[in-house]
Amino acid sequence: MERTNEKLIGNRIDWLSVITWLALVLFGWINIYSSVFSEEHSSIFSLSQRYGKQMLWIVIAIVILITILFLDTQVISVFSFPIYGLVMLLLVAVLLFGEVVNGSRSWFAIGNFQFQPAEFAKFAVALALAKFMGREGFKIMNFKNLTIISALLGLPFLLIMLQGDTGSAIVFAAFLIVLFREGLPVFVPLLILFAVLIFIVSLFLPLSVISVILSLSFIGYYALTKRDYSYSIKILGIQIGAILVGLLFEVLTFKTIPIHLVLTASITVGAILMLIKGIKNRHGILVQLVVILIGSLIYLYSVDFIYHDVLKDHQRTRINILFNLEEDNKGAGYNMNQSLIAIGSGGLSGKGFLKGTQTKGDFVPEQDTDFIFCTVGEEWGFWGSTAVVIIFTFLIIRILWLAERQHSAFSRIYGYAVASVIFFHFAVNIAMTIKLAPVIGIPLPFFSYGGSSLWAFTILLVTFIKLDTERHLPL
Amino acid sequence: MKPKIIVIIAFFIITAIVFIGKLYYIQVLNVKYKLSAQNNAFRHVTQYPARGVIFDRNGKLLVYNEASYDLKAIPNRVGEFDTTLLCELLHLTQNEVRQTLRSGRHLPVVIAKQISPKQYAVLQEYLYRFPGFYAEKRTVRKYPESTAAHMLGYVGEVDRSDIDRDSYYRSGDYIGKSGVEKTYEEYLRGEKGVQIYVVDVLNRIQGSYRNGEYDTLAVAGKNITTTLDAELQKYGELLMSNKLGSIVAIEPHTGEILALVSSPSYDPNLFVGQQLSKNYNRVANLPDKPLYNRALKALYPPGSTFKPVSALIALQEEVIDPTTVFVVNGYNTGSHIVKDHIAGAVGLEMSISHSSNAYYCHVFKKILTDKKMGAVDKAYENWKQHLHAFGLGVKLGTDLAYESKGIIYPATYFDKYYGKGRWNHNTIISLAIGQGELGFTPLQIANMTAAIANRGYYFIPHIVKEIDSAKINKLYTVRQNTGIAERHFIPVVSGMEKVVTSGTARIAYHPDLFICGKTGTAQNPHGEDHSIFIAFAPKDDPKIAVVVYVENAGFGSTWAAPIASLMIEKYLTDTISRPLVEVRMINGRLKKEE
The missing domain is CATH 3.40.710.10 (DD-peptidase/beta-lactamase superfamily)
Structure with a gap:
């Protein structure tokens, strides 16, 4: 093998990433130790305790790391699709033969050992996307390509949804960042942002009021861009007229007409008039605006329907708790409230290693897995938790920076995928512990207890570090 | 660098800044969570006093206390157990047990109240087979002479109005409902004590708080001699x-x-x-109305x-x-x-x-x-x-x-x-x-x-x-x-x-x-x-x-x-x-x- 001169590999490894990785893993272990620690089991390496097991998982992760670093990068590229296929098969298999843990059928049990294929799906999708999008002359804005990308992402998403693990499924939204980098137009993320905004506003305001605001802003946009003030005022006048007619009708007939019906009717009248004028005068922008307005109104009503009628009760409750629309500190809001108490009680400099009362008292459920950040917050305080946020952000940006220096599109896209997935996990996990996001059960990369998660993230990251060692070579 | 990359990196950095800002707010600025942490970690365990006993005019014992037991469970510590056996021992239906267990998580729920010492002796043998269950000692009134029911009255669990009227009572406490038990409740009940423990969320006691410095002892109720012969x-x-x-x-x-x-x-x-x-209910509905004190x-x-x-x-x-x-x-x-x-x-x-x-x-x-x-x-x-x-x-x-x-x-x-x-x-x-x-x-x-x-x-x-x-x-x-x-x-x-x-x-x-x-x-x-x-x-x-x-x-x-x-x-x-x-x-x- 000429290309991988083993004597030199040490020089080409991005040691900064490796050290960051090691720092996160070890700090994670320290916090797991503290979460699980009890006087009776003081031996650090006892396999009967979770910190003992995690230590074993870390040792195995290091072995995996070394193995991957000595792998041929060609193998990674060539086996991208087969690995994707294999993981999809595992996802199907777990649906058929898996164990149910915490309400989701996403675990294989082999003896005492449990294994969660969904954790590896992110790696598989990253590889497959990199392989598919890394081809010579690939253009993203192409119907066929978009369809295939959607399929590559949609298949594991659906399979994991079927397992009942919503948290792990929505992680695939992270790949939007990759697609954005690779040519998805700006309006897509903006549209998504807009959609999220509308959803959040819909929790607080009546739909009819939002409709009016939307309608007004579209008319205003038209007036400002086209400087067609007289027409805009005419439409506005007609709409207000429609509302007055509605109210007059109400007064004359002594019937109460729900105000939202009146408002909706007035918006409809305005929209129809604008549409007629647009078509008659071949006024493209007007037609577009009306279509977008109608689209957002449909979205508004369907998101409301989904929120009230499709989401499960506990999911809706989690969202309501996030926005303070509901308080239930003993029931559904218990985790979030206890998590805030644990982190908040840490203060500026924390209570110290092994000294967290909330941690020691097991007040936060899943403290060593999804809520491991509570231990950090309580025992290491503001300084400790800030350090973790900074280290993660540093690692993610470091990966982006490395990705940008790749010569091959495969490596670059894969690097973006790694950064995006780690970012998504990090952001959602920490956001839920400090009440910036609803409770979504996904682990904090490298930190949370669990072999599957640790290995999957290690493989994900180290594969990229390996690719980076050969960034000058075409794949 | 392309503007897109700058947007992405900016997005990451803004996220980090928002996190750090929120962390600063909850960890440094806001004291609410520090106070909540204190309440979380303590548990006030009530020490129930022995209720006063009642004598007749010649010193004959009319009412005394006998030990009884409440079987409680902490639902999320309950492991696998033989439901059928438990139900048989306590004369409960499986549905009742399941429903009770579903009514809580980290806080104890009461499975059965006032189990007699005899029944408890049997239950105790099997208790190790019911993980997450434990018995709490209470007392129950006994009437050795089986007489003067109307005058002595009886003791029952407090209801909403009792709790509203007198802050001494907590849900689950007992109170005199009629007769001497009611009129002389304040003397008979004694004074509850409290022990403060440091506990974890599953109510596992980690130790007493400051070696019991703030604990108070229960004071037994006063004994009453009646004029009855x-x-x-x-x-x-x-x-x-x-x-x-x-x-x-x-x-x-x-x-x-x-x-x-x-x-x-x-x-x-x-x-x-x-x-x-x-x-x-049975006695109250008898046609002769035995509960009616003529x-x-x-x-x-x-x-x-x-x-x-x-x-x-x-x-x-x-x-x-x-x-x-x-x-x-x-x-x-x-x-x-x-x-x-x-x-x-x-x-x-x-x-x-x-x-x-x-x-x-x-x-x-x-x-x-x-x-x-x-x-x-x-x-x-x-x-x-x-x-x-x-x-x-x-x-x-x-x-x-x-x-x-x-x-x-x-x-x-x-x-x-x-x-x-x-x-x-x-x-x-x-x-x-x-x-x-x-x-x-x-x-x-x-x-x-x-x-x-x-x-x-x-x-x-x-x-x-x-x-x-x-x-x-x-x-x-x-x-x-x-x-x-x-x-x-x-x-x-x-x-x-x-x-x-x-x-x-x-x-x-x-x-x-x-x-x-x-x-x-x-x-x-x-x-x-x-x-x-x-x-x-x-x-x-x-x-x-x-x-x-x-x-x-x-x-x-x-x-x-x-x-x-x-x-x-x-x-x-x-x-x-x-x-x-x-x-x-x-x-x-x-x-x-x-």
Whole structure:
């Protein structure tokens, strides 16, 4: 093998990433130790305790790391699709033969050992996307390509949804960042942002009021861009007229007409008039605006329907708790409230290693897995938790920076995928512990207890570090 | 760098800044979470005091505490267990257990309450097979004499209104629900203590807080000695078996209630432990209403037992004197004739011993029409005040909960009913012989008897003698005067003596006891009249005043008089010299068979 001169590999490894990785893993272990620690089991390496097991998982992760670093990068590229296929098969298999843990059928049990294929799906999708999008002359804005990308992402998403693990499924939204980098137009993320905004506003305001605001802003946009003030005022006048007619009708007939019906009717009248004028005068922008307005109104009503009628009760409750629309500190809001108490009680400099009362008292459920950040917050305080946020952000940006220096599109896209997935996990996990996001059960990369998660993230990251060692070579 | 990359990196960095900002807010700026953490980590464990025990007047134990156990579980620590076995041991259904377990997570839920020591002994053997379950020791009341259920009352779980009224109580606490348990709750309950532990979320105790520096000890409840004579009480209950009615016996010199029987009664031991609510509902729904304390609540017209008081009022008001004689042959009101048991010339003593109705119609007429009395309504009000002075028609203020006030209507009632100035003594003549618009409880009548026995005064009847050797409320040691001069009692008591020696209740006669009494019959529109007898003995230094009501038993002398006589004999001599009478009384079945 000429290309991988083993004597030199040490020089080409991005040691900064490796050290960051090691720092996160070890700090994670320290916090797991503290979460699980009890006087009776003081031996650090006892396999009967979770910190003992995690230590074993870390040792195995290091072995995996070394193995991957000595792998041929060609193998990674060539086996991208087969690995994707294999993981999809595992996802199907777990649906058929898996164990149910915490309400989701996403675990294989082999003896005492449990294994969660969904954790590896992110790696598989990253590889497959990199392989598919890394081809010579690939253009993203192409119907066929978009369809295939959607399929590559949609298949594991659906399979994991079927397992009942919503948290792990929505992680695939992270790949939007990759697609954005690779040519998805700006309006897509903006549209998504807009959609999220509308959803959040819909929790607080009546739909009819939002409709009016939307309608007004579209008319205003038209007036400002086209400087067609007289027409805009005419439409506005007609709409207000429609509302007055509605109210007059109400007064004359002594019937109460729900105000939202009146408002909706007035918006409809305005929209129809604008549409007629647009078509008659071949006024493209007007037609577009009306279509977008109608689209957002449909979205508004369907998101409301989904929120009230499709989401499960506990999911809706989690969202309501996030926005303070509901308080239930003993029931559904218990985790979030206890998590805030644990982190908040840490203060500026924390209570110290092994000294967290909330941690020691097991007040936060899943403290060593999804809520491991509570231990950090309580025992290491503001300084400790800030350090973790900074280290993660540093690692993610470091990966982006490395990705940008790749010569091959495969490596670059894969690097973006790694950064995006780690970012998504990090952001959602920490956001839920400090009440910036609803409770979504996904682990904090490298930190949370669990072999599957640790290995999957290690493989994900180290594969990229390996690719980076050969960034000058075409794949 | 491309602008897109800058946007992405900016997005990451903004996210980090938002996180750090929020962390700064909750960890440094906001103190709310630090305070919450404190509450989280402590648990206040209540130490329940032993409830005070209750004795009778002779130091016999009437109520004590027996250990009982509550089985609790912390739902999310409950492991795999044999539901069937648990249900069998506790007589629960699987559904009940599952539902209880579903009702909590980290906080304990109660699986079964007040498990008896016997049941617990069995359960304990298996407890290791029910992970997450544990037993908590409580106490349960026991009634070794199985007597005086109405007076002792029972103890049950507090309800919402108790908690709202008194902040001492927490949900799940026990409180006296009736009788002495209720009236003397504050003494009996003691003072709860609290132990503060540092605990984790699963309520696993990590240790006591600051070595118990802030803990308080439970203070046991005070013991109570009642005025009851357990033997007399039990004897009364025996005599009243298979009869409806009540007996009240009072020691006249002190107002102490010696016995208070309401029949039918029930075994107080039914109202404890797991079976309380089941048994309560069963007993409460029995057709004879055993829970109804007739002695305190049932209102009967006093009938002829009222005559001595009528005579006393008339003597005090000087509308008659001991030599007054009426020649009677019934009493004609103008519209009808009040019938009488005797005819001819009747003097005061004879009017009592032979229970002349007409004599008291004349007396009543005099009381209401005598010139110095003024108008009839004024005269009536004056008469009513005399009755109140005997404790009739007013709440006596006894220390037993739920006593009735009784019925005497004010003059305005008749004004309204007949029209002002359109009624007179004849309109309401039935009051003269203790019938009509009058209703008194057996306790009030017993108290009236005690007042006659004392020749003019009484003490408010009460059930508690001592609270942990401290003297009782002063209220019960103050003489309540009837306002009747002592000399007026001489002929009346003499008449009451003749009731037993030669009058209507010779059946109650006993050569050594010097019983004075008066028969009575309460008219009962629903069936056979109620038999009443009041008595006290010995005549010159009364030790006991007693009243007996037997429902649907007809004339007063047939049932009530012998029972009263036996009660007196039992109390004064502790023996029964008339076994035949006793057997006849005990075996008498005056209850409608079901």
